[in-house]
Structures are given as structure tokens and as C-alpha cells.
Amino acid sequence: MTTFAVRLVFDRDDAARLEVRPKHREYLASLAADGRLRLAGPFADQQGAMLIYEVADRAELDAVLAADPYFDRPEPVATVDEIREWTLLPLP
Template sequence: MALFAVQLTFTDTDRRLQVRPAHREYLTSLKESGKLVTAGPFGDQTGALLIYDVADEAELREILAADPYTPADVYEIASLKEWQPLFPLG
């Protein structure tokens, strides 16, 4: 398993807010399955940071493709990188 940090930049606020309940339900299911470590928007609501625990980048891309935000086209990926935390999570 590998940890990935994904930084999103939001692009369409009105549409994003319409899709947000489905997006958050999806994130909840990922958290419950252990694929999502943590997630949340930035304080200024211009984007978000998500940390995933997945087998590889291919699995992460599949997860992102299934997110309701993706077909709604309400974000851009500002950064997607494998992450090696200095301190243990939890």
C-alpha cells in the first residue's frame, strides 16, 4: 500500500455545491473501507486536500474517476504525489 496526497483546486462553485452531498457520501464510503485517510477543504474554500491509502497510482486514478465531482467537472488536480509521512498516522 502507498499513501498519496491529492490537492484539488475547485473550478465551479455552484455546480460543486450541488454535487457535494454525493461527493461526501462517496468519501465516507472510502473512509470506511480504509482507502481514504483524511480529507477536507481549505479554509478559503478554493480547493481541498485528500490523503489516500491505495495499492498504487492506478487504483487512486480509478477512485478519483468514480468520485461524483469528476463527471461534474468541478475541480482540477493541482498536485498528486506519493506521500511518505514523517510521523505515524493515527
Template sequence: MWIVELAFTDAPERLAARPAHRQLLTALHADGIVRMSGPLADDSGAVLVFDVPDRAALDRLLAQDPYYSTPGVRVVGAREWTPFLT
């Protein structure tokens, strides 16, 4: 699995792009690809957990969703995660 951390600014483009982004995340969740996602409590960013085999697969998913390159959204990091309880 991979944990992706986002940072947000107040750019209005981010809020305009969010509904389509959430719709895509919902579909990926139904397919078992997104395990969980959501904004941080202070809305300064978000954390997403993807169940994909490698970084290349993660990068392809991130490239398919224009939200990750929208003004006001920055991918802070992506780290491989090996949970022992799910």
C-alpha cells in the same frame, strides 16, 4: 499513500455535486482508503489523503467519483507520500 490537491472555483455545479462526493468519501474512510480529507480554510481547494498501493489504484478511485471532473473542481496534483507517523 497519496496526497491529492484540488482547486475550486465558484461554479454552482461544484456545490451541487459535493453531497454525493462527501458520501463516497465517508464510505471510503470507513474502509480505510481515505485517511483524511477536507477543504482548505479559504475554500479555494481541498486536500485528500488516500491509502492505496499505486497511482493506477488512485486513478481508478478518482474516475469513480464524478466530483473530480465537475465544473469548478480541478485536480491540481497527486503525489505519493511516505509518512513515518500516522
């Protein structure tokens, strides 16, 4: 499995994003339940969010993101600002 850190920016229509947010959060819950989402949450300033995915590869991550209600529409309601492969260190 590969871990990816994905940073979102809320730089689009806030009203549209807030309308879609319940479906987005349901989708994230389903990904957490099947082990593909490890952590997620908005930044304190509400200008974006960080999501930590654990998936087979970048192709699976791209599919997961494409199916997210924030992005599965003609006009996405957020922007993927950065995707970085991340190595988690084992902690004692």
C-alpha cells in the same frame, strides 16, 4: 499500500460543485470506511481541498478519483492540481 496527497482546486462552476458536494462527501465517507481515505477536507479559504489516500498504487488512485462525483461527469466540478506520493513518518 501507497499513500498519496491529492490537492484539489475549486476553479470551476461553484454552483455545480456545491450541488454535487453531498454525493462527493458520501463517496469520501465510503472510502474512509474501507480504509482508502485517511484524511480529507477543504482549505480554510474554500478555494480547494487536500485528500490523503492510502491505496495499492497509482492505478487504484486513478480509479478512485475517476469514480468521485466531482470527476465522473463530462464537466468535472473541481481540478486535481497536484498528486504526490507521500511517506508518512511513524510518530511516537
